[in-house]
Amino acid sequence: MVKASKVVIVGVGHIGGSLGGALMNQKSDPWHIVGIDENSEHRQIAMKRKLVHEIHPVADFGEHAHDVDIVVVCVHLNVLPNVVLSCSESLVAFQKSKRRYQIPVITDVGSVKTPLLTEFGGGIAANIPFVGGHPIAGTEKSGPQFADPELFKGKLVILTPVKKTDPKAVLRVRSLWESIGAEVEEMTPQEHDQAMAASSHLPHMIAYGLMEAVYRLGKPTNKRKARNLMRYAGGGLKDFTRIAETQAEMWKDIAMENQAPILETILEFKKVLSNIEEYIARGDGPSLSEILQRAQEIRKTL
Amino acid sequence: MVKASKVVIVGVGHIGGSLGGALMNQKSDPWHIVGIDENSEHRQIAMKRKLVHEIHPVADFGEHAHDVDIVVVCVHLNVLPNVVLSCSESLVAFQKSKRRYQIPVITDVGSVKTPLLTEFGGGIAANIPFVGGHPIAGTEKSGPQFADPELFKGKLVILTPVKKTDPKAVLRVRSLWESIGAEVEEMTPQEHDQAMAASSHLPHMIAYGLMEAVYRLGKPTNKRKARNLMRYAGGGLKDFTRIAETQAEMWKDIAMENQAPILETILEFKKVLSNIEEYIARGDGPSLSEILQRAQEIRKTL
Numbered sequence: 297m298v299k300a301s302k303v304v305i306v307g308v309g310h311i312g313g314s315l316g317g318a319l320m321n322q323k324s325d326p327w328h329i330v331g332i333d334e335n336s337e338h339r340q341i342a343m344k345r346k347l348v349h350e351i352h353p354v355a356d357f358g359e360h361a362h363d364v365d366i367v368v369v370c371v372h373l374n375v376l377p378n379v380v381l382s383c384s385e386s387l388v389a390f391q392k393s394k395r396r397y398q399i400p401v402i403t404d405v406g407s408v409k410t411p412l413l414t415e416f417g418g419g420i421a422a423n424i425p426f427v428g429g430h431p432i433a434g435t436e437k438s439g440p441q442f443a444d445p446e447l448f449k450g451k452l453v454i455l456t457p458v459k460k461t462d463p464k465a466v467l468r469v470r471s472l473w474e475s476i477g478a479e480v481e482e483m484t485p486q487e488h489d490q491a492m493a494a495s496s497h498l499p500h501m502i503a504y505g506l507m508e509a510v511y512r513l514g515k516p517t518n519k520r521k522a523r524n525l526m527r528y529a530g531g532g533l534k535d536f537t538r539i540a541e542t543q544a545e546m547w548k549d550i551a552m553e554n555q556a557p558i559l560e561t562i563l564e565f566k567k568v569l570s571n572i573e574e575y576i577a578r579g580d581g582p583s584l585s586e587i588l589q590r591a592q593e594i595r596k597t598l
Numbered sequence: 599m600v601k602a603s604k605v606v607i608v609g610v611g612h613i614g615g616s617l618g619g620a621l622m623n624q625k626s627d628p629w630h631i632v633g634i635d636e637n638s639e640h641r642q643i644a645m646k647r648k649l650v651h652e653i654h655p656v657a658d659f660g661e662h663a664h665d666v667d668i669v670v671v672c673v674h675l676n677v678l679p680n681v682v683l684s685c686s687e688s689l690v691a692f693q694k695s696k697r698r699y700q701i702p703v704i705t706d707v708g709s710v711k712t713p714l715l716t717e718f719g720g721g722i723a724a725n726i727p728f729v730g731g732h733p734i735a736g737t738e739k740s741g742p743q744f745a746d747p748e749l750f751k752g753k754l755v756i757l758t759p760v761k762k763t764d765p766k767a768v769l770r771v772r773s774l775w776e777s778i779g780a781e782v783e784e785m786t787p788q789e790h791d792q793a794m795a796a797s798s799h800l801p802h803m804i805a806y807g808l809m810e811a812v813y814r815l816g817k818p819t820n821k822r823k824a825r826n827l828m829r830y831a832g833g834g835l836k837d838f839t840r841i842a843e844t845q846a847e848m849w850k851d852i853a854m855e856n857q858a859p860i861l862e863t864i865l866e867f868k869k870v871l872s873n874i875e876e877y878i879a880r881g882d883g884p885s886l887s888e889i890l891q892r893a894q895e896i897r898k899t900l
Contacts, residue, residue: 504874540897
């Protein structure tokens with residue numbers, strides 16, 4: 297399998313830092329890892345924790361992009377398209393000035409793929425190939441201080457090539473993830489976004505929504521009642537809403553990017569909730585039981 | 599504080615067994631613990647695990663109820679009223695035949711309180727006092743093999759006395775729970791059921807409903823799609839729906855018992871979900887962000 301030798305990670309936070317650390321630890325096919333991050337504290341932590349070989353501010357990207365094989369953009373969804381675009385422009389400028397034979401591949405780790413692939417699916421300027429990627433791994437932490445080189449071991453990474461994507465570019469990104477123990481699966485950007493809407497985005501919207509509902513239910517009478525509702529949460533609320541504890545801004549961005557698929561899943565969920573409501577209202581135990589039993593069976597297969 | 603010396607636990611499953619084990623371990627004020635369970639396997643496990651001093655089938659309840667101070671009924675919600683009633687009848691029969699001065703107290707551990715207290719609030723036959731109780735502790739396991747004598751340490755136990763409840767009876771049940779490290783709080787049955795609807799029953803209905811929605815979303819096209827949705831669940835679904843993995847029948851019973859308060863919370867949740875849906879549909883990031891940020895703040899206070 298084709299192996300890249302130099303990787304530039306743009307954005308050395310939780311995901312970028314974990315990727316860097318994993319590649320640094322990988323002994324059989326050594327990579328040279330260059331980090332790019334605008335946050336000087338992140339740069340210090342990344343070097344101290346040996347998540348990268350070297351790290352530089354964004355302005356120096358062009359200077360350090362010579363001989364790069366793969367650029368992995370690990371920035372927030374709301375700046376992702378701009379960062380991908382400016383990386384590719386720097387690479388093109390470098391190629392023009394230095395004559396280079398191995399064309400670099402750009403990939404990313406964003407949670408929503410259709411809008412990005414619609415923009416960059418056929419590759420970017422000067423045919424620098426872009427391969428959409430999304431590792432299904434923890435998103436509750438943020439910053440390189442939480443980076444975990446074992447994060448992707450045995451985890452699923454979804455790549456979303458489109459018709460125009462160069463298969464060799466996909467293979468290079470696949471080999472990067474496989475070298476650190478991840479399992480790679482390919483699907484279309486649309487399939488990815490629908491699957492994620494159901495399995496991740498909807499659950500998050502519901503978890504945040506449940507907290508808001510509890511807040512509203514406690515609110516009308518007095519603050520003591522709201523606090524008390526929280527105190528009695530031993531019965532489920534706490535575990536259930538752990539995923540709503542962080543990253544509100546990130547989830548807002550995901551919802552704004554993946555509108556249509558999320559709305560489809562909310563609609564389906566509202567139908568189920570109406571069924572449950574109806575069965576409780578008319579005291580229809582058997583029908584309610586049927587839904588709860590099936591849900592229990594499905595949960596066991598997870 | 600008044601301390602009871604003999605406790606009869608009716609139903610030695612996860613909760614009853616944990617209570618028995620905790621009282622058995624409590625050295626400063628020793629109790630004598632009698633278990634009652636119709637399941638012979640449960641009886642064997644309870645003795646082997648030292649959750650009770652002695653254990654008998656249901657038919658022998660009357661015989662072993664002499665000198666009892668507190669009867670704790672730890673059976674499923676759907677048989678709870680009948681078991682409370684037949685326990686009290688046995689106690690009355692015993693009192694008539696033996697002349698007894700200390701009147702026993704009956705209490706329970708059911709998750710819904712209003713229907714039961716409406717029935718037994720003023721005490722049962724011959725003024726045997728009934729004190730409604732509900733320890734807020736794990737409900738995902740079932741059977742004495744999972745009994746944990748530490749289960750109630752630091753946990754909240756809610757007692758729901760009503761106007762007619764003898765305060766001395768409440769004090770005796772309170773001392774039982776406090777002796778094993780639980781924190782006791784009193785409220786009306788209605789306050790209890792509303793608080794539990796928001797903090798526990800609604801989250802469970804939502805968790806089961808989410809599994810059903812994912813099932814339906816995967817279903818229309820083909821089974822492969824449904825399975826795949828499950829595979830991508832790393833992003834939240836798994837943690838989120840852990841509480842839907844067991845006890846579907848128990849939750850059906852809870853929903854049927856606590857109809858009105860649960861319906862009220864579902865209504866409120868549906869309003870929140872409609873807000874979220876609307877903000878996503880019109881691309882209103884700031885309004886969505888407001889809800890997500892507030893939810894995040896509330897979650898942190900849990």
